[in-house]
Amino acid sequence: MMAMLVAEARADEGMWLFNDPPVEQVLQRHGFRIEAGWLDHLRESSVRFSTGGSGSFVSSRGLILTNHHVGAGIIDSLSREGRDLMQDGFLARTPADELPCGDLELNVLESIRDVTAEVEAAVAGEMDDQAAMMARRAVIAGLERVDEAESARRVREVVTLHRGAAYHLYEYRRFTDVRLVFAPERQIAAFGGDPDNFEFPRYCLDGCFFRAYEGGRPASVGHFLRWADEPVEEGELVFTSGHPGRTSRALTHAQVRAMRDTWLPFDLEALHRREVALGTWSERDPENRRRARGALVGTQNGRKARGGMLGRLLDPSFIDRHGREEAEFRARLRERGSHAAAESAFAEIEAVVGRQQADGFRGALLGGMRAFDSRLFGMAWTLVTVATERELPDEERKDGFRDADRVSLELDLFSEDPIYRDVERARLADSLTFLCVKVGAEDATVVRILGGKSPQDRARELVDGCGLDSLELRRALYEGGQAAIEASEDPMIVLARGIEEEVRSLQERWERDEEVLAQCQAKIVRARFDLAEGVVYPDATFSLRLSVGKVRGVEESGVPFRTTYAGLFGRNERMGGAAPFDLSARWLEAAPRVDPSVPLNFVSTNDITGGNSGSPVVDRQGRLVGLVFDGNLDSLGNDVRYDEARARAVSVCALGIVEALRSVYAAEELLEEIGR
């Protein structure tokens, strides 16, 4: 029924729903039958990270494998001046040594139910868009509700699929007590740094282990992945199970052009500016470098990803094909003469997109609050919003502020991650400057935000005067509700309150636009279903998806299908050991013991995107053969359009991890637990 988008020729394309797997396609193309038990085992072994990544259980005692870069924010927050776990790595030899990870939350998918009919039943014929949106929201809030008693262990989410052509209810088991077990040094985890990011050949040990706890003890889990005995070979059929965050494949050509002309350039301008600001601030001092590292790496990653996407969209052959295919589809629609709603949806989308472009960046900077690159401001905004939202009935509240969101919200707000005022000042000064530049230094709201000061001076005043790094103050303001917020003289709270009305109105406008766009796209999707064009899966939604692919290099550019430890040491030597191609003292010392022939990284045709990081790669037997950690540069165009010829997923070889645990870290306890 969900047939869409994938023409036969596009082969290994697809981020498949676990309740609608590509059984027929895989059987025909690869001679492999996906059995229900095989799929359930893979699903129950798969883990979603609240930090935006994926992972998998690899022992019955709740041991979880994911990417080092998925854990990096946590590992960073467990570090202090003088105890830099990113730099030094970490290994807990007993459960007692494992480090609790404050605000990290994990979810394991237990069931999926199609609730499209229930959601749509709420919409009566004569409702306008706004009323329909509110009606759907109310049903969804009801479906997502979880008893207070259960809420620590259970999450329900209604996932909007096909931009609103379908709604599925996902029920997860929730873990909020998670501890760090093992992390290698950042140099080997992200060997090659930004230059090698999104490239292949690669040589990264981008993996780390966490453990889920329940009731203060390692969680007992019924499903986990076992290590394969042999490394992957060229041409081998492999699957990934993970949580791709967002793709744009159902966007119309007008939307993709707006991405190319307006939104990607805006993102890139912000990212370039932030990368330079953080980079220069980091260079001033080694401790600065440690404090800003996470933000800097994230910024570089975003910049390279968006730069790669823009590069694809600026390739006329790529964008023209996108436009041509849409034009052909619209011609077929007109021929049929029976899809007026879909036909007019294209024009309606174009109108909304055009208006958004004309509106400029006020929405992103103030509504999306990108003008305030500060964790202290973020907390102030959360506190102000909680106070406002709490006065509304649950189903009328914003996403993220409903009863069902309470556990996650509190985990985040009461995080004890260190806050560094110097980083805060540097980031906020830069983002306020960006606000002036894009919205205008004489704009009334901007003038009010700056309060007669330069961005630098205002950032210093706000950050130095703010007391929200105190957990007690945050708790008091959270418990105290609207009265406490109104009484607060904390400058960040005063600022957040002062712009609340404008920010909310920008956010509401954005939400209304998104709803109109989604409903238009849903009409187009339904028309595609009716025309029975292509096959089968919705755009990514940070919910669990299966991808199918083959281990395969890139023939046209001579890229091999895998690398080995010999390659790692060779590259380190050729680059003269200089960062970001340096190895830690531990690795240099251990090098003679490492088997150079063991594979380290490999590429496959699996259709993945951001959020898939940390996804397990399994073989036909469902055994772990790898750990997705990246895509190549050409895979960045996958956001809009999958390209089997050149796009590749990049993974760590499962046996490469074993080799490191054995020969470098002597992590006997871990090896025993994972059965190697």
Add this chain to the structure above:
Amino acid sequence: MMAMLVAEARADEGMWLFNDPPVEQVLQRHGFRIEAGWLDHLRESSVRFSTGGSGSFVSSRGLILTNHHVGAGIIDSLSREGRDLMQDGFLARTPADELPCGDLELNVLESIRDVTAEVEAAVAGEMDDQAAMMARRAVIAGLERVDEAESARRVREVVTLHRGAAYHLYEYRRFTDVRLVFAPERQIAAFGGDPDNFEFPRYCLDGCFFRAYEGGRPASVGHFLRWADEPVEEGELVFTSGHPGRTSRALTHAQVRAMRDTWLPFDLEALHRREVALGTWSERDPENRRRARGALVGTQNGRKARGGMLGRLLDPSFIDRHGREEAEFRARLRERGSHAAAESAFAEIEAVVGRQQADGFRGALLGGMRAFDSRLFGMAWTLVTVATERELPDEERKDGFRDADRVSLELDLFSEDPIYRDVERARLADSLTFLCVKVGAEDATVVRILGGKSPQDRARELVDGCGLDSLELRRALYEGGQAAIEASEDPMIVLARGIEEEVRSLQERWERDEEVLAQCQAKIVRARFDLAEGVVYPDATFSLRLSVGKVRGVEESGVPFRTTYAGLFGRNERMGGAAPFDLSARWLEAAPRVDPSVPLNFVSTNDITGGNSGSPVVDRQGRLVGLVFDGNLDSLGNDVRYDEARARAVSVCALGIVEALRSVYAAEELLEEIGR
């Protein structure tokens, strides 16, 4: 007569003309009488670098002291893979070892003559702006003409002062045979790198020595500066003599707001993008780093300078004061009732500025050719333009393409500096992407430039197919004129020819605008003269200027007036010796021999800007006490408005250079030549 802009209160403000020195002011304020002989000696000892900096003769045998960063482009171009003079430093112990510097040109100012009356006599009453501009140009071209026989040794330039309220003819002695004598390692020259750039305290040995040659032998010069015996002391009166490039002090408030809102943000967006592109490309390989270093350092410097200026302009107290002062002046004009031309000039400027802002960035990217960040393209453009301009009479040609410009143009075009195709590809791909982003991927000219390819692919095609790195091909196309250009199938030439018409029309429009703006400003300047407001110097024009200041820290932020070698070694140690706070092996080895009490850098209130780099700092006796190499961050606002309280010039102590030559480099020959 040239009284303007400087109110009494603004103390050490002023970039003074050598033919109109501030004799009275200095006598009153500092009790020092500037004598004609003292001034002539300083002028004849001062040297202008064609690369955009300043310097001074320090021996009778043509030895010249300037900044390492003024020489950096040359030093870089003398390097090759495996011979990195930036990294290793350089010392010629005999003239035979001195390295010829291809395309470097030096000028020494010999005389100044006021030619305002001659230039204005060409403008008849009924001419429109365009005709008046052409008439002035023709007179200027005549005044600048130099006999073919003399042109290797002599340059004449008409300098437009006060935006056109005055024209002075500058006659220079020209040196085109210049050789490198000494350069320290880049680590010590630019110790602290980008983080310390525009900051104080500082610890940079930013100096190097060249030698001017004539007839294949060291040039004999009648004037040179002698080293002072004592270091500068706090409060000491000092002068600089150098070539400030450009200031914006005569701009109207509308123009300054346009800088803040449109042009500085545009520059910064381009610089942030370029810094990231060059930085990531550099990181891929040590040789990449060497090849891109000059461009990267220049980009970082530009970014920090413009970021600092924007920071000042976004300070409401700074910009509001600028606006208030202009409003008050306009009110006084209205009161007088006799300056209608000046009054309407403000409105006329505002109209032009508003239209330029509305036009966007096509002018800068195509007219200013910032879309083509490639030396190969630059050569192609020069060749195409030479062929076109040669068919015009001399006085109708563009700036830079008249007979008087031939020597400089050929020096530049036939430079044998290495061209690296990999750097070219990276830079061009980035700037073409920027063109797409700012002008639009569907713009007809952009589509034509990209020729159906992505910016990356097009950059590769253009650079790999271009043969202009061959000196013979450049000579053949230069000699061959329009016929050779039209017959060429070199892709860069074909591209340059294809956009020539549009580029020229954008350039002409820009020139017309600039002329209108200049003439409007000249009217305002004349009104200021009439009202006898303030005192005495025109905006910077990359011509020789005198500045007067005191050695002085910044009291309000506790910045000291100087640093010493002890501070250098201390900072190196505190930063763990990590780049950019590292020292070369030679320095680490020599450290115990260096006298830690010798001063290294100092700050003074001298009014300087970009182009002053390398200017000598002299005391009352005209003896060399320092070498300007930077301003502090607050000095960046000086572009619009001088600030004695916080803006400072940053210089290397002359005796700090002597200490390094003696204790680190054992440069006995140099020390003897400079009489130390």
